[in-house]
Amino acid sequence: MKKTLIKDLTRGPVTWQLLQFAFPIMLSNLLQTAYNMTDMVIIGRFVGKAGLSSVTIGGDVLHLFMFLGMGFATAGQIIVSQVVGSGNRERLNKVIGTLFSSILILSAVLTVLSFAFFRVLLQILHAPQDSAAGARDYILCCSAGIIFTLGYNMVSSILRGMGDSRHPMMFVAISTVINIFLDLLLIAVFHLGAFGAALATVLSQGISLLLSMVYLYKNKEAFSFDFKKESFRPDPVIVKSVFRLGIPIAIQSSAASISTLFVSSFINTYGVAASAVTGVGSRLNNIALIVANSMNVSSAAMIGQCFGAGNTERAGKAFWRVFFTDFTFVSILSILVLLFPERVFGLFNSDPEVLSMARLYAPVAAISFMGFSVRSPSLGLINGLGQSRINFIMGVVEGFILRIGLTYLLGVVLAFGIQGFWYGSAIASYGYGLVVFPYFLSGRWKNYKKIAY
Numbered sequence: 120m121k122k123t124l125i126k127d128l129t130r131g132p133v134t135w136q137l138l139q140f141a142f143p144i145m146l147s148n149l150l151q152t153a154y155n156m157t158d159m160v161i162i163g164r165f166v167g168k169a170g171l172s173s174v175t176i177g178g179d180v181l182h183l184f185m186f187l188g189m190g191f192a193t194a195g196q197i198i199v200s201q202v203v204g205s206g207n208r209e210r211l212n213k214v215i216g217t218l219f220s221s222i223l224i225l226s227a228v229l230t231v232l233s234f235a236f237f238r239v240l241l242q243i244l245h246a247p248q249d250s251a252a253g254a255r256d257y258i259l260c261c262s263a264g265i266i267f268t269l270g271y272n273m274v275s276s277i278l279r280g281m282g283d284s285r286h287p288m289m290f291v292a293i294s295t296v297i298n299i300f301l302d303l304l305l306i307a308v309f310h311l312g313a314f315g316a317a318l319a320t321v322l323s324q325g326i327s328l329l330l331s332m333v334y335l336y337k338n339k340e341a342f343s344f345d346f347k348k349e350s351f352r353p354d355p356v357i358v359k360s361v362f363r364l365g366i367p368i369a370i371q372s373s374a375a376s377i378s379t380l381f382v383s384s385f386i387n388t389y390g391v392a393a394s395a396v397t398g399v400g401s402r403l404n405n406i407a408l409i410v411a412n413s414m415n416v417s418s419a420a421m422i423g424q425c426f427g428a429g430n431t432e433r434a435g436k437a438f439w440r441v442f443f444t445d446f447t448f449v450s451i452l453s454i455l456v457l458l459f460p461e462r463v464f465g466l467f468n469s470d471p472e473v474l475s476m477a478r479l480y481a482p483v484a485a486i487s488f489m490g491f492s493v494r495s496p497s498l499g500l501i502n503g504l505g506q507s508r509i510n511f512i513m514g515v516v517e518g519f520i521l522r523i524g525l526t527y528l529l530g531v532v533l534a535f536g537i538q539g540f541w542y543g544s545a546i547a548s549y550g551y552g553l554v555v556f557p558y559f560l561s562g563r564w565k566n567y568k569k570i571a572y
Contacts, residue, residue, distance in 0.1 A: 125203055126140075127203075127282065127424070128282050128420060129204060129421075129425050129430055133421075133436045133437055136421065137417050137440055137441070138444075140282065140417040141284070141414050141416075142284075142413075143284040143285045143288035144279075144287070144288065144412070144416050144417060146291075146292075147287060147288040147292075147413075148405075148409040148410075149409050150291050150292055151291060151295060155402055155405055157302065158299075158302055158319075159398065159399065159402050159467050160467055161307060161316075162174055162312075165307050165310070166253075166306065166312050167470075168392060168395040168470050168473060169247075169249040169391055170312055171398050172247060172250035172253075172395050172398065173251075173252075173254045173257060173312070173313040174253070174254075174257060175383075175395070175397065175401070176241070176254040176383065176394065177254040177257030177313060177317070179380055180233075180240045180241065180244070180254070180258050181233070181258060181261050181262070183240070183377060183380065184229045184232060184233045185229075185265070185268065185269075187225075187229060187373055188225055188229055188269040188369075189269070189368075189369075189372060190366070190367075190369025190370075190372050190373075191221060191225055191269075191273075193276060193368050193502055194361050194364035194505075195218040195222075195273055195277055195280065195361070196276035196279050196280040196416075196419065196420065196502070197419070197423055197502055197505045198218075198280070198360055198361065198505070198570055199211070199214060199276070200280040200281075200282075200419070200420050200427065201423050201424070201427035201569060202280075203280065203281055203424055204426065204427025204428040205427040205569075206428075208343060211343040212344050212345060213350065213357060215277055215342075215343070215344040215350075216350035216353075217351075218277060218361065219273065220351050220353050221361055222270060222273040223270075225269065227266070230262055230263065230266070234259070234262055237259065237262070238255075241254060244380060244387055245387045246387060247390065247394060250394070253312055253313035254313065256313055257316065259317075260314055260318050261317045261320060264321030264322075264324060264325060267321060267324040267327075267328045268324050270328045271331060274287070274290075274331045274332070275287035275290070275291075275331075279420050280423065282420060284417070286331075290327045290330060290334075293326070293327055294323045294324055294327035297323040297326055297327075298323035301319035302315070302316060302319045304319075306319075360570050363507055364510075364570070366507075367508070367511040367514070368502070368510050370514045371511065371513050371518070372514070373514070373518075374515060374518025374519055377518060378518040378522035378523045378526075378544075379522070379544070381523050381526070382523075382543070385526070385530055385537075386540055389536075392470065392472040392476060396473055396476045396477060399467045400483065400484055400487075404484070404488070406452060407452055407491045408491065410444065410445055410448040410495075411448075411449070411494065411495040412495070414441040414445055414495050414499065415499045416499075417441075418437045418438065418441045418495075418496065418503065419498070419499045419500075419502040419503040421433075422434040422437055422500060422504065423502075426503060426504055426567075426569065431565040434503065435559075437499070438496050439496070441496040442492060445492040446489075446492040449488040449489055449491055452488050454485075456484045456485060457481050457482065457485050460481035461478065463477070464480075465477075479537075479538060479541075480541060483538075483541040483542055483545045484545075486545040487548055490545065490548030490549050490551075491548070494548055494549075496555075497551040497552060497555035497559075498551065500555060500559055500564065501513070505569075506564070509555065512554055513550065513555070516550045516553065517548070517550030518547075520550075521546070521549075522547035522550075525542075525543030526539065526540045526543030527543070529542055529543045530543060
């Protein structure tokens with residue numbers, strides 16, 4: 120019997136298949152979060168709050184460009200999952216080749232844009248003098264490695280669209296171990312600061328991409344991609360679908376990133392400690408994202424395959440399973456942060472000013488965590504369907520109207536200061552639920568047009 124990497128998510132117990140698919144993604148997210156937190160701990164301990172600020176600000180700038188690329192990787196998973204659900208295995212080869220070509224070109228464009236505009240973005244962000252140089256070094260180094268980050272994520276998206284979440288987890292594990300080792304070496308031993316953190320990230324992701332491509336090539340028959348030169352030639356129909364899906368997702372993700380830059384530009388005027396606390400807060404959000412993102416990606420793959428196969432009842436069940444799973448997890452996490460804010464923030468930095476501000480940030484973190492319980496099933500549904508229109512609407516509503524509007528209202532107009540900016544940003548995360556839950560409950564999603572491939 121012909122070996123295949125494709126797993127059918129259209130049959131079997133919904134909850135069990137979701138969790139089985141999500142568990143390797145949870146491990147991947149846990150490993151990535153462990154690395155991100157270790158990265159911040161190492162920077163905080165060996166460089167100090169200026170280093171934390173540099174990595175936070177540099178990361179904010181890079182996220183703007185990375186989210187543009189990640190939108191197309193997500194589009195790849197959507198297309199692959201619906202092709203698999205339809206049973207059209209022969210079309211997979213052309214779909215995968217087109218996705219690889221597209222991400223290569225996009226990476227080159229984003230690298231050029233990042234090098235061209237990073238100074239302007241640092242000025243907009245009002246980077247504190249003590250952390251500006253480190254933020255610059257971080258951005259330039261990571262920008263040179265965008266191809267590794269996007270390339271790996273595209274491979275992972277393709278595999279997850281096929282129902283395989285185990286191998287992406289293995290590649291993340293390898294990358295994480297290498298990353299932590301290089302962090303200790305470059306930051307603690309060679310004292311390269313923020314540049315060392317960036318270099319560790321680029322090198323580890325480059326190795327991960329290389330290993331994933333070697334694996335795929337050795338298993339190309341099971342992967343349904345022959346790696347022939349002509350297979351990489353972009354197919355016009357698929358390219359059109361990639362851009363139709365990828366651009367709205369990129370806009371949605373970029374809108375969130377741009378709005379975050381807007382909020383950070385105000386927060387950074389309060390000094391290095393405020394910037395450092397916000398950076399730690401974003402890492403704490405990553406903990407909530409361990410479950411939220413894994414369930415969202417898992418449900419997107421299942422909903423995509425089910426929608427391609429015409430099984431909308433099963434897709435609806437997946438939506439509710441994801442909501443209740445996420446809600447339970449973030450409720451527990453919120454209680455812990457509210458009860459022990461200084462201990463949690465003290466893991467990253469022991470500066471008294473940072474710990475003092477941690478008490479103020481704890482309720483903000485809890486509100487932000489709870490927002491993921493509505494955000495995750497919403498993303499799973501619209502990404503599984505390939506609903507590009509709602510992706511665009513969500514980007515505008517959450518990023519520009521809610522996050523920028525609320526932070527400006529609370530922080531500037533009502534003069535609540537830094538807490539106003541924090542609370543405005545946290546409340547904005549509920550925008551997904553405002554748009555998607557009514558759409559889901561109406562049942563109109565069941566009649567959405569399938570992707571052309």
